[in-house]
Amino acid sequence: MSSFMLRRRASRGGSWQLLCPNPEAKSRFFPNLLFSTLSESQHRNVNQPSNPQNLRNPIERRNILDSGISSFSHNTSKTPSGSLQNPTFSSSIFVSGSKPLALSSGNAASGKNISGCGVLGLPTVKSLYSGRGRFGLVCLFGTQAAVEPSTCDGLTVDRIIASEWPILDEYESDWKSHAAAIAQSIHLIKKRLQWKKLLVRLDMLSAEVNKPDLWNDPVHAGKISREHGSLLGKMKEVQTFERELLEHVDMVKLAREENDTELESESMNALLNMRRTSKEKEIEALLAGEQDPCSCYIEVQAGAGGTESNDWAAMVMQMYKMWAQRRGYNMTLVDEMPGEIAGIKRATIKVDGEYAFGYAKAEVGVHRLVRISPFDSNKRRHTSFAAVAVTPILGDASEHVQINESDLRIERFRSGGAGGQHANTTDSAVRIVHIPTGITATCQNERSQHQNKASAMAVIQSRVDQLEMARQNKMNAQYSQSLTDITWGSQIRSYVLQPYRMVKDLRTNYEVSDPDSVLEGDLDGFILSYLSACLDKDEDDN
Amino acid sequence: MKLSFSPRLSPFLMPSLFTNLHRSVCSASSIPPPPTTPKPQTPLFLRPPTHSATTSDLQKWHDWANTLASSVGSTFVDLDNGPDSTLLRRELKWLMEDAIEETKNVDNNDGSVRLRVEIEELYMLWKQRVEERRPFQYVVGCEHWRDLVLCVEEGVLIPRPETELIVDLVGDAVLGNEGLREGLWADLGTGSGAIAIGIARVLGSGGRVIATDLSPTAVGVAAFNVQRYGLQDIVELRQGSWFGPLKDVEGKLSGFVSNPPYIPSDNIAGLQAEVGRHEPRVALDGGVNGMDDLLHLCKGAAFMLKPGGFFAFETNGEEQCKYLVEYMENDAGGSFCNLNIVADFAGINRFVTGFRR
Numbered sequence: 001m002s003s004f005m006l007r008r009r010a011s012r013g014g015s016w017q018l019l020c021p022n023p024e025a026k027s028r029f030f031p032n033l034l035f036s037t038l039s040e041s042q043h044r045n046v047n048q049p050s051n052p053q054n055l056r057n058p059i060e061r062r063n064i065l066d067s068g069i070s071s072f073s074h075n076t077s078k079t080p081s082g083s084l085q086n087p088t089f090s091s092s093i094f095v096s097g098s099k100p101l102a103l104s105s106g107n108a109a110s111g112k113n114i115s116g117c118g119v120l121g122l123p124t125v126k127s128l129y130s131g132r133g134r135f136g137l138v139c140l141f142g143t144q145a146a147v148e149p150s151t152c153d154g155l156t157v158d159r160i161i162a163s164e165w166p167i168l169d170e171y172e173s174d175w176k177s178h179a180a181a182i183a184q185s186i187h188l189i190k191k192r193l194q195w196k197k198l199l200v201r202l203d204m205l206s207a208e209v210n211k212p213d214l215w216n217d218p219v220h221a222g223k224i225s226r227e228h229g230s231l232l233g234k235m236k237e238v239q240t241f242e243r244e245l246l247e248h249v250d251m252v253k254l255a256r257e258e259n260d261t262e263l264e265s266e267s268m269n270a271l272l273n274m275r276r277t278s279k280e281k282e283i284e285a286l287l288a289g290e291q292d293p294c295s296c297y298i299e300v301q302a303g304a305g306g307t308e309s310n311d312w313a314a315m316v317m318q319m320y321k322m323w324a325q326r327r328g329y330n331m332t333l334v335d336e337m338p339g340e341i342a343g344i345k346r347a348t349i350k351v352d353g354e355y356a357f358g359y360a361k362a363e364v365g366v367h368r369l370v371r372i373s374p375f376d377s378n379k380r381r382h383t384s385f386a387a388v389a390v391t392p393i394l395g396d397a398s399e400h401v402q403i404n405e406s407d408l409r410i411e412r413f414r415s416g417g418a419g420g421q422h423a424n425t426t427d428s429a430v431r432i433v434h435i436p437t438g439i440t441a442t443c444q445n446e447r448s449q450h451q452n453k454a455s456a457m458a459v460i461q462s463r464v465d466q467l468e469m470a471r472q473n474k475m476n477a478q479y480s481q482s483l484t485d486i487t488w489g490s491q492i493r494s495y496v497l498q499p500y501r502m503v504k505d506l507r508t509n510y511e512v513s514d515p516d517s518v519l520e521g522d523l524d525g526f527i528l529s530y531l532s533a534c535l536d537k538d539e540d541d542n
Numbered sequence: 543m544k545l546s547f548s549p550r551l552s553p554f555l556m557p558s559l560f561t562n563l564h565r566s567v568c569s570a571s572s573i574p575p576p577p578t579t580p581k582p583q584t585p586l587f588l589r590p591p592t593h594s595a596t597t598s599d600l601q602k603w604h605d606w607a608n609t610l611a612s613s614v615g616s617t618f619v620d621l622d623n624g625p626d627s628t629l630l631r632r633e634l635k636w637l638m639e640d641a642i643e644e645t646k647n648v649d650n651n652d653g654s655v656r657l658r659v660e661i662e663e664l665y666m667l668w669k670q671r672v673e674e675r676r677p678f679q680y681v682v683g684c685e686h687w688r689d690l691v692l693c694v695e696e697g698v699l700i701p702r703p704e705t706e707l708i709v710d711l712v713g714d715a716v717l718g719n720e721g722l723r724e725g726l727w728a729d730l731g732t733g734s735g736a737i738a739i740g741i742a743r744v745l746g747s748g749g750r751v752i753a754t755d756l757s758p759t760a761v762g763v764a765a766f767n768v769q770r771y772g773l774q775d776i777v778e779l780r781q782g783s784w785f786g787p788l789k790d791v792e793g794k795l796s797g798f799v800s801n802p803p804y805i806p807s808d809n810i811a812g813l814q815a816e817v818g819r820h821e822p823r824v825a826l827d828g829g830v831n832g833m834d835d836l837l838h839l840c841k842g843a844a845f846m847l848k849p850g851g852f853f854a855f856e857t858n859g860e861e862q863c864k865y866l867v868e869y870m871e872n873d874a875g876g877s878f879c880n881l882n883i884v885a886d887f888a889g890i891n892r893f894v895t896g897f898r899r
Binding site: 338410411412416417418419420421422423424425426427428430445446447448449450451 | 623625628629632633636677678679686687688689690699700702703704705706801803804805809813814816817820821825826856857858859886887888889890892
């Protein structure tokens with residue numbers, strides 16, 4: 001975790017202006033705004049100044065603002081009278097947001113808005129219009145980035161960060177310290193989610209989702225609407241977290257004004273809880289990739305070098321088994337080819353659990369060991385290599401690449417003799433070759449041939465899927481993840497047992513002087529520092 | 543009848559005792575079947591975990607067993623293509639899975655584990671496995687076959703991995719052929735009931751399967767397995783030799799499958815110890831050239847199957863496959879069509895399939 005603290009401190013005052021491109025705009029356009037936790041009811045593209053024409057008359061605008069307020073906590077007692085009481089406001093937005101084009105068809109005003117977007121070349125559906133009658137306000141938007149939530153006195157998350165309030169220990173009951181810590185987490189979370197990219201992508205997806213012919217291709221449509229839902233959920237979660245922070249800050253201030261100690265301690269506790277959960281959210285945000293929540297296969301292959309290298313491969317495999325156990329993942333051995341004297345030539349395990357792939361993907365590459373080999377009678381120092389591959393297991397069958405039966409060659413592995421009734425064996429290992437790609441998978445760990453075949457087939461499926469994803473990511477460079485750039489052969493980490501003791505990640509320079517703990521599966525430091533470094537790199541690239 | 547756990551029985555006496563038993567049943571097949579089939583033994587994994595052992599005792603047993611497995615090396619492979627140490631060690635892992643209530647609890651705090659057999663018996667079982675070459679499936683009392691766990695015991699042929707494919711062949715045959723899927727099928731010489739249960743699950747609720755076996759032990763074990771998979775309404779068991787119990791369904795079968803004994807008698811003596819010493823000879827020995835029963839079944843297929851009916855037989859390999867196809871094409875008077883030879887995953891031509899004209 002120490003790396004996070006550093007990162008957070010380093011990022012303070014860094015790119016916050018970028019995230020808040022127009023911090024003054026809000027107050028200029030909405031001078032009568034008391035609470036600006038209204039991001040959901042207004043939307044402006046990040047790159048475009050607020051467009052007041054979108055609000056067709058001041059009354060409507062007032063309604064929008066008011067209804068935004070009404071979704072606010074009841075404790076902010078200054079709600080203007082006559083506001084639309086619409087407690088389900090925020091959720092209804094998301095529902096309507098999924099098909100704004102359909103809603104706006106036949107509406108000349110909104111049609112204009114949309115074409116206006118087109119002229120500006122923005123891929124956003126950001127028309128804002130209100131309906132009539134008892135349906136009240138209908139709000140359409142793609143992104144909601146521009147107007148940030150703020151407290152009554154205009155304090156925003158970015159301003160909290162900019163204030164550089166000292167962050168004290170958790171037990172110090174100082175709301176400013178809590179708020180600053182949470183704000184920094186939010187900043188980090190946004191950064192890790194690639195907030196700007198996410199909003200742009202969400203706009204694109206919203207436009208796509210609203211195309212009337214979307215469902216002509218149900219597979220594509222399913223994919224699009226799933227991604228749309230997932231990004232929307234992430235965005236909403238962060239925004240809710242932001243709003244919550246500011247609400248609690250308001251509450252603390254209010255409580256102090258009115259000398260309400262009970263309310264004050266309540267709000268202080270709420271802030272403290274937020275501060276604690278924000279740590280989890282930071283880590284969750286590291287794993288925002290589409291396949292990150294999947295289970296995965298981890299394959300370890302020994303490099304050249306015989307027994308010493310086979311032993312190293314077995315140590316690496318053991319490290320992952322123990323890591324999986326520590327994380328509470330379910331681990332099953334799929335395939336193992338033992339070395340002649342010790343260790344393994346190759347092995348594959350299946351790691352089942354939430355975010356198994358998200359974490360394990362950080363381990364892809366070549367791992368190097370330097371030690372005095374116990375297999376060398378002359379006690380010389382040896383360098384060995386083991387390669388690690390990680391493949392996500394897509395949870396959704398509809399995303400699988402269709403594999404033709406005729407493209408497969410299925411072989412009984414290590415069989416000999418007449419077989420059939422002649423032989424009694426519990427060995428029913430099966431090897432499957434996917435002929436077009438040359439991908440091979442073996443499984444001998446199950447107790448029936450049928451199950452071995454099914455296991456090997458599942459490995460083939462996920463590798464073929466991974467190939468296809470890599471191909472698509474190349475095509476879709478706009479939203480590709482830098483992780484896919486890693487080649488399987490590149491050296492990522494060095495483990496030195498003699499003459500000194502150290503494990504060092506060559507990508508992040510993260511290092512640990514206790515190789516034993518690492519080999520016992522204490523890998524999270526390496527994994528998290530790598531994942532956050534990856535996102536830093538992405539951010540820098542922009 | 544826990545013969546397998548009795549230490550006083552000589553390992554060589556045990557299987558021959560079984561074989562003799564079944565040979566006598568075999569020769570007496572003309573007399574009506576006994577009113578009740580023998581009650582099958584409960585496989586290890588289904589026994590209640592009423593025993594316990596300390597972790598250290600279990601560890602001691604495991605170390606001992608592991609050493610015994612390692613001492614084998616490739617001796618058995620060289621001798622008769624038997625198991626090597628790697629395979630034995632994997633079996634040891636599976637034995638633990640079956641015998642210990644939950645393998646994960648091995649290192650729990652109170653230092654004991656719950657077992658489905660006494661630890662002394664574990665010693666005995668592993669000794670039988672390695673020293674007497676008792677098949678692993680008889681040791682644990684079950685065989686994992688396709689997605690099934692079938693109970694087996696001495697006197698019943700252990701279903702082979704190759705045979706799994708017959709179920710796939712049936713699956714292909716009934717695909718888009720509702721007439722076949724909802725018809726009456728037969729599995730002759732069902733043994734543990736493997737094929738019958740496998741195809742019953744492929745056919746679904748519309749189909750019906752009659753499974754026969756000469757051996758009352760086999761019928762008892764098959765009935766147990768059918769029951770375990772809740773298929774008693776679909777699979778009917780009948781005891782008797784080949785077509786003997788099927789008089790009432792002549793010409794009515796939509797499908798007919800069998801894995802009959804096909805090993806030439808001369809080869810029996812040289813079989814892998816697990817097979818030759820422990821499995822029932824009646825399920826293996828197919829006569830001088832191994833074709834006695836296959837040819838009998840072929841002849842029967844012509845009058846048992848209705849037109850359009852499907853059959854699949856397992857054979858000893860290429861030679862028997864070719865012989866059968868030739869026989870059916872030339873000598874069976876054109877009763878069959880679409881004859882096909884299908885290889886197993888080891889690349890050996892293993893199955894003959896076809897349809898009744």
